[in-house]
Structures are given as structure tokens and as C-alpha cells.
Amino acid sequence: MNAAPFNLDLTLESGQVFHWEKIGPGEWRGLIGETPVCIQSRCGEVFAEPHDVELVWNYFSLDHPLEEIYRDFPTDATSQAALSACRGLRIIRQPRWECLATFITSSMKQVAHIRAMSLEIRRRFGRKVVGSPTNAYPSPEALAACTESDLRACGLGYRAKNLVATAREVASGRVDLAAIAQLETPALRAALECLPGVGVKVANCVLLFAYERLDAVPIDVWIGRILLAMRRGRSGTATQLARYARRRLGPYAGYVQQYLFHHARVSPKFTP
DNA sequence: CGCCAGGGTCTCG
DNA sequence: CGAGACCATGGC
Numbered sequence: 001m002n003a004a005p006f007n008l009d010l011t012l013e014s015g016q017v018f019h020w021e022k023i024g025p026g027e028w029r030g031l032i033g034e035t036p037v038c039i040q041s042r043c044g045e046v047f048a049e050p051h052d053v054e055l056v057w058n059y060f061s062l063d064h065p066l067e068e069i070y071r072d073f074p075t076d077a078t079s080q081a082a083l084s085a086c087r088g089l090r091i092i093r094q095p096r097w098e099c100l101a102t103f104i105t106s107s108m109k110q111v112a113h114i115r116a117m118s119l120e121i122r123r124r125f126g127r128k129v130v131g132s133p134t135n136a137y138p139s140p141e142a143l144a145a146c147t148e149s150d151l152r153a154c155g156l157g158y159r160a161k162n163l164v165a166t167a168r169e170v171a172s173g174r175v176d177l178a179a180i181a182q183l184e185t186p187a188l189r190a191a192l193e194c195l196p197g198v199g200v201k202v203a204n205c206v207l208l209f210a211y212e213r214l215d216a217v218p219i220d221v222w223i224g225r226i227l228l229a230m231r232r233g234r235s236g237t238a239t240q241l242a243r244y245a246r247r248r249l250g251p252y253a254g255y256v257q258q259y260l261f262h263h264a265r266v267s268p269k270f271t272p
Numbered sequence: 273c274g275c276c277a278g279g280g281t282c283t284c285g
Numbered sequence: 286c287g288a289g290a291c292c293a294t295g296g297c
Contacts, residue, residue: 015278107279113295114278157293162280199280220278237287261278275297283290 001053003062004044007088011060014262016092016209018102018115019122019134029132032059033095036132061090064214069252078230079249079256082263091208091258096177097170098137099210104166104197105159106205111265113155120154143167162197169195185213200238208254217245217257226260 012020012028020030027040032055039048039056048056057063066088073083105121106114119134125142126135143151144167151160169175180191188211192203200219207216219227219241227241236244249256 103278104280106277108277108292109279109294110277110296112277116295152293155294158280158291159293197280201279205278218278221276222278239286265278277294277296280292281290283288285286285288 001046001048001057001062002044003041003046003057003060005066005088006041006044006046006060006062006090007086008039008041008046008060010086010089010262011092013266014086014089014258015111015114015265016258017094018111018118019137021134031129031132031134031136032056033098034127034129034136036129059093061093064090066090069255072250072252073256074249076230078226079260082256082259085263085267086259089259089262091214091255093212094210095137096181096206096210097140100166100170100177100192100195100198100202100206101137101140101143101163103202103205103209104163104195105156106202107159107197117155121151124150124154140167140170144171159197165196166198181211185216188213189216200242204254208258214252214254215246217242217249217253219245219257220261222261222264223257226264 008026008028020028023029026042029038031037035055037048037050037056039046046056070083073079102114102118105117122135122137125138125146129136143163146164148160148164151163156163170177175191175195180188183191185207189203189207192198192206193200204216204218207213208218219238224241227244228236231244245253245257
């Protein structure tokens with residue numbers, strides 16, 4: 001299938017999903033939900049095994065209008081540098097529970113360790129998938145049945161309590177992750193923030209990565225520093241930075257944020 | 273060893 | 286609303 005521009009490496013290395021394994025140049029193995037997939041991208045052409053176009057197209061958001069998004073990119077030097085470095089990076093449509101759960105574990109953790117925790121949670125509590133070395137992400141029910149110390153054994157530390165509590169909210173049906181997709185963004189954000197371990201930042205990650213709200217801007221320490229630098233010294237509280245991001249990053253602010261984040265993180269000489 | 277990481281929550285001005 | 290303390294863990 002043809003999907004230019006699409007850069008698989010950038011997409012899978014930009015801290016959105018944490019379970020894919022690189023098995024060759026531009027070639028990755030992982031799971032889309034519970035379906036094991038091998039995928040390779042060359043020159044805008046995508047090859048996937050199994051050849052399930054619909055599944056791959058949807059997961060990697062190959063329908064997102066990247067050229068239109070690029071036309072709306074901010075014109076400042078920082079954003080344009082991030083754009084030329086990350087062209088072809090796409091915001092993935094993640095399964096909702098998987099996204100919510102992994103970002104609850106993400107607080108004050110580096111990407112590499114989020115990955116390690118996520119893989120351990122899959123290994124211990126996820127359903128085995130034939131043809132995949134990686135297990136599926138455990139269901140809300142499976143994690144709801146865990147104790148806090150079960151999850152501490154996966155390296156979660158104080159995050160274990162929140163993950164179990166949120167799993168129980170979802171498994172019990174008190175929160176329906178599919179039903180709330182119909183809500184407008186402010187109401188959806190509020191619903192997510194009611195869950196234990198979900199604050200402003202994690203809610204925005206879930207809005208962007210699992211609910212297709214492409215204007216949602218997660219502000220972590222990296223993006224915080226970048227926005228502060230873009231504001232030229234004017235000091236910024238969290239609310240000021242959020243307002244600035246909403247005003248300056250345009251209709252696809254979430255995309256811009258993801259490009260800024262990844263570019264900064266892989267630039268050895270990044271000093272805001 | 274000290275510092276930092278895709279923060280949330282509670283308390284106190 | 287804003288600032289601070291506290292929460293665990295691993296990498297460098």
C-alpha cells in the first residue's frame with residue numbers, strides 16, 4: 001500500500017507505543033491489539049504480514065492528511081526544524097485501554113523504562129498470542145484481578161496502585177472507554193481525569209493517541225522547556241504554557257507537539 | 273554519588 | 286490559582 005509520507009522508524013520510536021521490536025532496517029515486529037504483525041516501509045510503500053490493509057491503515061493513521069498538517073505547521077524556526085527532521089512521523093491510533101494503562105505508568109519515567117515495564121506487564125499478565133514473542137496487553141479485567149504488589153513486581157513503584165484502581169474502574173463498567181469517545185474533548189478530558197493516576201498530561205496523551213483529538217497537547221518536561229524557550233524567557237506556569245501551545249501550535253497542535261518532542265529528544269545538542 | 277525521567281495528588285498560602 | 290512535598294525506580 002502506498003502511504004507517502006510515512007516513516008515507520010520515526011513513528012515507532014517517538015514515545016507513543018512501547019512494545020514494538022525493530023528486527024531490521026525499517027522493519028518492525030509487534031502487535032496491533034491482539035494481531036501479530038510484521039511491517040516494513042520503503043520509499044513510502046508499506047509491506048505488512050499478514051496483509052491486512054484495513055488494520056495497518058487504521059493503526060498507523062495512514063489517512064491523516066500530513067501535507068495539509070504540514071501546511072498548517074507554525075513557521076517559527078524550532079517547529080520547522082522539527083518538521084524537516086520528523087517528516088513522515090504519524091500519530092498512531094492506539095487501542096484505548098492499552099494507551100491509558102501505559103501512560104498511567106509513564107509518570108516520571110524515561111521512555112526506555114516505560115517500555116521495560118510495559119513488556120513485563122504483558123509477559124506476566126497478558127494473553128499469549130500464537131506467532132508472537134510478545135503477549136497482548138492485559139485486559140482491564142486481568143489487571144483488575146492483580147494486587148498492587150503484583151504490579152510493583154513489574155517495576156511500577158507508586159504507579160502500581162493507580163493502575164490497579166483504574167483497571168477496576170474500567171473493568172467494573174463504571175467507566176466505558178468506548179462510550180465516552182462520543183464526548184466533546186473538554187468533557188472527555190474531564191472523564192479521563194477522574195481516573196486514578198490520570199492528570200492533565202496523561203489525559204492529553206490519551207486524547208491524542210487513542211481518541212484522535214489531534215489538537216490535544218501533552219506538556220511533559222521536554223515540551224515544557226521547548227515552549228518556555230519559544231516564549232523567549234517570559235516565565236510560564238503550567239496553565240500559561242498550555243494556553244500558549246493552544247494559541248501558537250495551530251489546529252494540529254498535537255502533531256506539532258509530537259514532532260517537537262521527538263526532535264528534541266534525539267538531538268544530542270538540544271539546549272533550550 | 274547525584275541528577276533526571278512523556279506526573280499525580282495533596283496541602284497550604 | 287500557584288508553589289512544594291512526596292511518591293519509587295532505573296539509567297547515566
